[in-house]
Amino acid sequence: MSLKEQEIYEDKVMQWIDDNFVLNEIEIEDYPFFLHGKLVRDKQGETMVVFWCVIYGRVDYRFQDA
Numbered sequence: 042m043s044l045k046e047q048e049i050y051e052d053k054v055m056q057w058i059d060d061n062f063v064l065n066e067i068e069i070e071d072y073p074f075f076l077h078g079k080l081v082r083d084k085q086g087e088t089m090v091v092f093w094c095v096i097y098g099r100v101d102y103r104f105q106d107a
Contacts, residue, residue, distance in 0.1 A: 047077070050076065050077045050093040051077045051093075053093065053100055054077045054078075054079055054092060054093055054100055055079070057091060057100040058079060058091055062081065066084060067081050067082060067083050067084075068081070068082045069081055070082070072092070075090055075092035075093075076092055076093045076095060077092055077093040078090050078091070078092040079091045088104075088105045089102050089103060089104045089105065090102060090103050
């Protein structure tokens with residue numbers, strides 16, 4: 042995967058987060074276990090991972106286990 046592709050996927054993940062959250066109400070951390078993964082934590086401490094899915098060619102996410 043080229044550096045340009047990596048930047049595009051990183052931007053798509055961040056854009057998805059921006060489109061779906063109020064940024065000043067969450068914390069975002071890198072989550073390297075997923076491709077371009079970001080750990081998103083809200084003020085109640087609930088977390089989800091947002092990442093680029095190479096299988097489906099789109100941003101995907103997973104919620105924490107309860």
